[in-house]
Every structure is written in C-alpha cells, then in structure tokens.
Amino acid sequence: MRTAVGFYRQHKVKLGVLLVTALLVFWLAVAFQRSLLLLGDPDPVAKAIGAAYLLLPCIGAWALIRELLFGAQTQRMARQLDGEGGLPVDDLPRTPAGRIVRSAADDAFPAYQAEVEADPENWRSWFRLSCAYDAAGDRKRARGAMRDAAKLYRQHGASR
Numbered sequence: 001m002r003t004a005v006g007f008y009r010q011h012k013v014k015l016g017v018l019l020v021t022a023l024l025v026f027w028l029a030v031a032f033q034r035s036l037l038l039l040g041d042p043d044p045v046a047k048a049i050g051a052a053y054l055l056l057p058c059i060g061a062w063a064l065i066r067e068l069l070f071g072a073q074t075q076r077m078a079r080q081l082d083g084e085g086g087l088p089v090d091d092l093p094r095t096p097a098g099r100i101v102r103s104a105a106d107d108a109f110p111a112y113q114a115e116v117e118a119d120p121e122n123w124r125s126w127f128r129l130s131c132a133y134d135a136a137g138d139r140k141r142a143r144g145a146m147r148d149a150a151k152l153y154r155q156h157g158a159s160r
Helices: 005-008 012-039 044-084 102-118 123-135 137-155
Strands: none
Touching: 005 012, 012 044, 044 123, 102 123, 123 137
C-alpha cells in the first residue's frame, strides 16, 4: 500500500508544476476577465488599457504552453535515455545540504563536452551535456543545451 508521503516524494516535481500551472491559469483568467471589463468601458483610455492588458494573458498562455511542452519532451527524452542506459549516473559527491559539490561537477564536465564535440548531431550527447551544466550550477547553459537536444530529437527522431 502506497502512503501519501511516498506518493508525494515520487511525484513532488509534477505536483509543483501542477500547482504553479493552476495558479497561472487562475491569474490568466482573471487578467482576461479584467481586460474584457476595460474593453467594455465607454472611456477610450480604459479601452486602450484593456487592449494592452489583453496581451498579458495571451503572452502568459503562450509561455505556459511552451514550457509544458518543453517539460514533456524533456521527460520523453529522459525516459528513452534511461531505457537505453544512457542517462548520466548521479554519483557526484554532495554537501550535507544535498547540493552537488561544484568542483566535482566541474571535473566531470569535460567528458560530456568532448562527447558533444565528437558528435554534435546526437541529441543524447546534448542531453547529457545539459545534465552536466545543471550539476555545475549553470542553469542558463543547461537549458540551452536541453533545447538543442530537443531540437535534434525532433529533427532526427528518437533513433539517432
């Protein structure tokens, strides 16, 4: 029998995404409703503000959909790599707080970088490089490398 704590631990990230998504959808609905109220006002200034305010829920919805699709594709790639035994092993030393020791991550990084340089059209290499960037604490480059992996995954399919 699964406990609630066990369920939470197993699905912690998904539950967090669900909560943030629900809050964002609520905010988008309120912003959309407020923009419609302003558009219905007879004052031209209120109409202009309503039209401008209408952009916020549109941009927010676009960003939300884009990020959810990116997360789903990243999860598909991770599942495939895991099935192939190609996910990087998470064996780096950690601090008492649970963070990866930065110097150890920096020492492991060149192997992943060399793998990408040897085969830049392989999404698996880019995925592993993204994990290495993330372990080293460089979130911006990790995200960029994951986007490159996703692009190659879509272009070449899961086979290459």
